[in-house]
Amino acid sequence: MNPLQERIHAHFEESIKVKQLAQQVLPDATAEAALLLFNALANDGKILICGNGGSAADAQHFAAEMTGRFERERMELAAIALTTDTSALTAIGNDYGFEHVFSKQVRALGRSGDVLVGISTSGNSANVIEAIKAAHERDMNVIAFTGRDGGKIAAMLRDGDVLLNVPYPRTARIQEVHIVLVHALCDAIDAMLMDGLSA
Numbered sequence: 484m485n486p487l488q489e490r491i492h493a494h495f496e497e498s499i500k501v502k503q504l505a506q507q508v509l510p511d512a513t514a515e516a517a518l519l520l521f522n523a524l525a526n527d528g529k530i531l532i533c534g535n536g537g538s539a540a541d542a543q544h545f546a547a548e549m550t551g552r553f554e555r556e557r558m559e560l561a562a563i564a565l566t567t568d569t570s571a572l573t574a575i576g577n578d579y580g581f582e583h584v585f586s587k588q589v590r591a592l593g594r595s596g597d598v599l600v601g602i603s604t605s606g607n608s609a610n611v612i613e614a615i616k617a618a619h620e621r622d623m624n625v626i627a628f629t630g631r632d633g634g635k636i637a638a639m640l641r642d643g644d645v646l647l648n649v650p651y652p653r654t655a656r657i658q659e660v661h662i663v664l665v666h667a668l669c670d671a672i673d674a675m676l677m678d679g680l681s682a
């Protein structure tokens with residue numbers, strides 16, 4: 484391999500290693516998260532999802548697989564990415580500050596029984612932290628996708644919330660596990676809904 488190919492090869496090696504680490508530490512919490520989401524949807528609740536940058540893309544990816552479909556045909560499931568309404572994002576950001584762009588939407592849309600999914604590889608993004616505070620005010624449970632040591636977000640979760648933390652220091656690798664988790668959750672919800680899979 485030439486140096487460029489070696490560099491690319493190393494990305495795959497590291498990604499495999501971090502996914503194997505995550506495979507050891509995350510299945511229990513991911514199953515808990517799947518049950519939380521399934522029960523919310525089964526009781527007419529909805530899922531609100533937020534994150535920044537690559538995690539905003541993950542939020543949209545997850546919401547699209549709920550409202551559209553994952554791998555199989557099924558009923559539409561209620562999920563909204565809070566990252567897509569540029570008018571809300573710019574108005575709230577401009578008038579109140581960027582840390583409030585998600586929390587104002589959570590207060591507006593969130594109801595008891597809904598679930599907030601907050602995605603932050605550092606566990607420290609202020610707008611995700613504010614969104615979690617707003618979700619708790621609305622009596623919503625939270626599923627936090629984080630990385631490193633879970634940051635401030637890990638410390639603010641309450642009973643009934645679920646932490647999906649990837650204990651690794653590199654953002655790209657954490658994000659790659661987060662998207663595996665999104666797909667594992669989509670698959671679990673579909674299997675519970677359509678095949679009667681139970682925990």
Ligand SMILES: O=C(CO)[C@@H](O)[C@H](O)[C@H](O)[C@H](O)COP(=O)(O)O
Nearest residue numbers: 535536537538603604605608654655
């Ligand atoms: O996708 C990437 C890096 O891979 C970036 O866009 C990254 O998501 C952004 O820097 C985010 O602002 C990071 O925020 P967070 O994950 O620490 O909450």
Ligand SMILES: [Zn+2]
Nearest residue numbers: 536537655658
């Ligand atoms: Zn990225």
